[in-house]
Amino acid sequence: MPTNDQTVLDQVLSTERADRFSELSDSEFFELFVAEQILKDRDLSYDEIESGIVDGGKDGAVDAIYTFVDDELAREDGDFSNARKGVAIELVVIQSKREASFREVPVDRLAPTLSDLLPLGTNRADFGDKYRGEVLDGFALFRQVVKQTASRAASIHIRVVYACRGITPDPAVVKRKDFVEKVVQGEFPSATFTFEFMGATDLLEAFRRQPMTTFELPIVEAIAPATPGMVCLVRLGDYVGLITDAKGALRTAMFDANVRDYQGDVEVNRAIADTLRRGGSEDFWWLNNGITILADRTTQASKTLSIESPQIVNGLQTSYEIHRYFREESPEDEGRHLLIRIINVTDDDTRDRIIRATNSQTAIQPASLRATDPVHRSIEDLLKGYGLYYERRKNFYKNRGMPKARIISIGYLAQAVTSCLLFESNTARARPGTLLKRDADYERVFSEKHPIQLYRVSVEIMLRVDAYLASHATLSRYERTNYRHHVAAVVSAILRGNSESDARAVASIDLAEVDDSLLTKALGIVEQTMTDLSRDGRALDEVSKSSDIVPALIAALGEDDA
Secondary structure, three states: OOOHHHHHHHHHHHHHHHHHOOOOOHHHHHHHHHHHHHOHHHOOOHHHHHHOEOOOOOOOOOOEEEEEEOOEEOOOOOOOOOOOOOOEEEEEEEEEOOOOOOOHHHHHHHHHHHHHHOOOOOOHHHHOOOOOHHHHHHHHHHHHHHHHOHHHOOEEEEEEEEEOOOOOOOHHHHHHHHHHHHHHHHHOOOOEEEEEEEOHHHHHHHHHOOOOOEEEEEOOEEEOOOOOEEEEEEEHHHHHHHHEOOOOOEOHHHHOOOOOOOOOOOHHHHHHHHHHHHOOOOOHHHOOOOEEEEEOEEEEEOOEEEEEOOEEEEOHHHHHHHHHHHHHHOOOOOOOEEEEEEEEOOOHHHHHHHHHHHHOOOOOOHHHHHHHOHHHHHHHHHHHOOOOEEEOOOOOOHHHOOOHHHEEEHHHHHHHHHHHOOOOHHHHHHOOOHHHHOHHHHHHHOOOOOOOHHHHHHHHHHHHHHHHHHOOOOOOHHHHHHHHHHHHHHHHHHHHOOOOOOHHHHHOOOHHHOOHHHHHHHHHHHHHHHHHHHHHOOOHHHHHHOOOHHHHHHHHHHHHHO
């Protein structure tokens, strides 16, 4: 007979899937649910969570895998060459089983997988088709990060989590984790290692834990405390308390609205670090421009502020260096201060203007301010009229419980347009991060010159392709991942009669024509083309990302017309 926690968990799973994840099977939803709970403090988007799920045939007992670099999720097209000295790397490996008890077999199967794929000298070709592509890619990314940061004296933590609907693992099951630890320590003797069993009670506790939205910040002095904005002096240690959680990790969600990521070991950050470590008679705020925080509401009681939904929109580099300074130096008598501007704003137009204005004084390319571009506001308003929620602000709609299938991230839209308009579906598959980071690529996708309906049509095609592929029980997650962008590109090309970049032609596509018959035809073209290209021994995901897939698809479309 199930325990109360198991009964409640099953009800939660049923309700959540019905309300927000109806497009997923029970097993797919359980994998996403488990990963979301395990990584809850990371505040990942659904796209980011799904990017790490690798379950399927030949998965080596790994259902999800994530690599974090200084608490930020690493992606396969990332550049880690500018990582700071002492960078912290974490590998998270998840086993998620819908079974009602913990078993020895899943743990036993994991040890040989880690033995195969953790060694830094591992080559993909060593294993043939023993492991599915996503598993190989997940571990390859971890090895890439470790090798690229080797000269930075990186600390490494490897965390394995086995989650199921059980309650407490038997001692015999717990004992099996020693074999996994032995493998990990054999490859990375200096790394820290944890193996966690997460059952029904743990999953429920994580599910019930709501993200903090109101934070307290002690201050020394404040100017204009009665207005919508204020300027404060804050002790460096108290600021670190604001931006870190109980484990000392950065609350990265506070920086989601910042216009650029941490830049690593560059001149400006070295200067900030030197100022912090040098000490001396000058206060820190004399030598630093300070921090700008946007908040929904701020109240003051004596010398303490309560800040609702703080977003640090300027000062990310300073924040990271202060966090690093306290983590590495642990100063006990730090008496210096930081200048902070806090502005209470709930209007999106005002918020965007502040973000632009506070960053216009630094050397940032215009595309780095992308989320504040008017085009994104227009896209959000347009898509909302069709029941779609465009997340200019990361997790804005996710945290409000909107259905997953109706939430569109900036990255998802960029990939859709890259496939449907530019017919560069290999880039959408292999290098999604560059679509937003490189100005030249960004401006080809998000342009005020494009008709606004282009974005709605591209998203709808991509959503229909995803739903169609998901409905095919014979297609694995691996196959769907490697087909989806190419199928969308082919659908768009067929409906507009060519594969040329013509925004007006894409915007004019009649979405009623995107039916199962057309999707079946497009999938057939993609499958045959990728099968032909795979005859040279390349894996499916290698073909999907290759430079020759697009010309081959264009040729196949020409033959189909003939």
